[in-house]
Amino acid sequence: MASIDNSIIAYIEINGERFEVIVDPDLAQQYRKGQKKELNNVLTVEEIFKSFRKGERHTSSALQKAFGTTDMFAIADRIIKNGDMQLTTDQKRRMLEEKKKQVLAILAREAIDPRTGAPHTLMRLEQALEESRVHIDGGKEAAEQMEEVIKALRPIIPLKFEHVRVAAKIGPEYSQRIYGMLKGYGLQKTEWTKDGGIIVVLEMPAGMQGEFYDRLNRATAGTAETKIVK
Numbered sequence: 001m002a003s004i005d006n007s008i009i010a011y012i013e014i015n016g017e018r019f020e021v022i023v024d025p026d027l028a029q030q031y032r033k034g035q036k037k038e039l040n041n042v043l044t045v046e047e048i049f050k051s052f053r054k055g056e057r058h059t060s061s062a063l064q065k066a067f068g069t070t071d072m073f074a075i076a077d078r079i080i081k082n083g084d085m086q087l088t089t090d091q092k093r094r095m096l097e098e099k100k101k102q103v104l105a106i107l108a109r110e111a112i113d114p115r116t117g118a119p120h121t122l123m124r125l126e127q128a129l130e131e132s133r134v135h136i137d138g139g140k141e142a143a144e145q146m147e148e149v150i151k152a153l154r155p156i157i158p159l160k161f162e163h164v165r166v167a168a169k170i171g172p173e174y175s176q177r178i179y180g181m182l183k184g185y186g187l188q189k190t191e192w193t194k195d196g197g198i199i200v201v202l203e204m205p206a207g208m209q210g211e212f213y214d215r216l217n218r219a220t221a222g223t224a225e226t227k228i229v230k
Contacts, residue, residue, distance in 0.1 A: 007044040009052055012083030014066040019058060020049040021076045025088050028080055039073055048075055095138035102142035103149055104129065107159075110205035111150075114160035119207040128157040162206045168216065169225040172196030178219045185212050201229060 010028055011020040022045040030036040048063060050056040060070045067075050087095070107125050112118060120128075134152035137145060153159060165188070170178060175198040182200055185208065189201035204212060216224050 006088070008086040008088065010080050010083055010085040012079045017058075017062065017066060018050060019063075019066065019075070019079055019083075020052050021045075021047075021079050022049070022052055023080065023085075025086075025091055028085060029091065032080055032085070039076060042080070043076055046072060048072060048079075092138060096136060099136050099138045099140075099142055099145075100129065103136060103145065106142060106146060107149075107153075108207060109211075110207050111159045111161055112206045114158050117206075119210060120157065120159075124157065128153050131156055160206075163203050164206050164209060165201060165203045165229045166209070166212070167199070167201050167227050167229045169199050170197055170216075170220055171223055174220045174223070178216075181215060181219060 006025065007022045008025045008028070009020050010023050011018055013019075021043060023042055024044055027036060027042045031039065031042050036042065045052075048058050050058050050062075063070045063075060067078065069075065104122060104125050108119060108122050111120065111125075113120050129149070132149075132152040132155075134149050136149075150159060150161075163186075166185075168182075172193075172195050175192075175196060179198070182202065186203040187200060188203050191199040193199065202212075213226065216226070
């Protein structure tokens, strides 16, 4: 078992009864996300509590009634995966920073400056996000927060969201090895030429064009032909 120092409570309520386990905060989050497969070291106390702070443990009959089993690890698995979990101050900070990075990544990928038609730099987007003081929820999916974020950013920085369709012709010496990369950019149409080359049509957020052209040119030694199509 891990040390009880800095442990947190994970809990679930069933039919008005509260069931608690004591866990390592980081390992419990990893287990909940599927990054850690075993409960080894996740539990810092191998007991199911009614109230850890009061030292009250559940009876076997109460566990059987609520979970259909008295197996502690099966019950702990359900509590950690389906219940609620306290977060440490450090975890909350890290979650918020990660969510901000995800929001910025979406903006950098999908938004352009309508004055230039080019994406904003990540630094400019980050500055605008800080200036807007828009609330980012560390526990909410980044995509679900974009409408509010964009609304807050528009008075500060010009944003335009659009998709572009790009046609690309790639020679036979590169077509096979690059096909997997192309599928990551909204591959819509594929036509293999008689010599083994490939002609594709892709649809992607306008902000991704620069990244796509850079990767395509590196992968084909600058030999690929591209054009915007309607």
